[in-house]
Amino acid sequence: MAIRTAELEALWERVRERYGSYRLVLPGEPSFICQPHECDAYCCRAFNVALDSGEAERMGEASGLPPSRFLESEDGEPITLPLASPFVLGRREGHCIFLSDELACEQYEARPSACRSYPHQVVFLDLASGRPVQPSAEAGR
Secondary structure (H helix, E strand, O other): OEEEEEEEEHHHHHHHHHOOOOOOOOOOOOOOOOOHHHHHHHHHHHHOOOOOOOHHHHHHHHHHHOOOHHEEOOOOOOOOOOOOOOOEOOOOOOOOOOEEEOOOOOOOHHHHHHHHHHHOOOEEEEOOOEOOOOOOOOHHH
């Protein structure tokens, strides 16, 4: 079911109050461009970034590092091979292991989807009620 821009805007008006610090970004609209020299890299300091195995593999290839060098398990235990989810990007001195001294991502082209979408947040809404819902695995098929 394709939803039109007017329908998205109408739905957004119904739920906007819940997401006060966000704005609706529609396909094709300019969104966010990282400008590392104009911020303190909050995104790389405040969040733990979860990765799936494909993202871990891509980052390993791009960085030349084995996953055990840049991943941590979600529960803080050391990474063991073979990898078992969930795992997150490692942290060093309170920030992402790939944050450079210049506050830029050293693996920008291979960064995980959570970093690619920052500062945006995907919220799935029930069209009838306007309430947030968890998507099912079948929803994306």
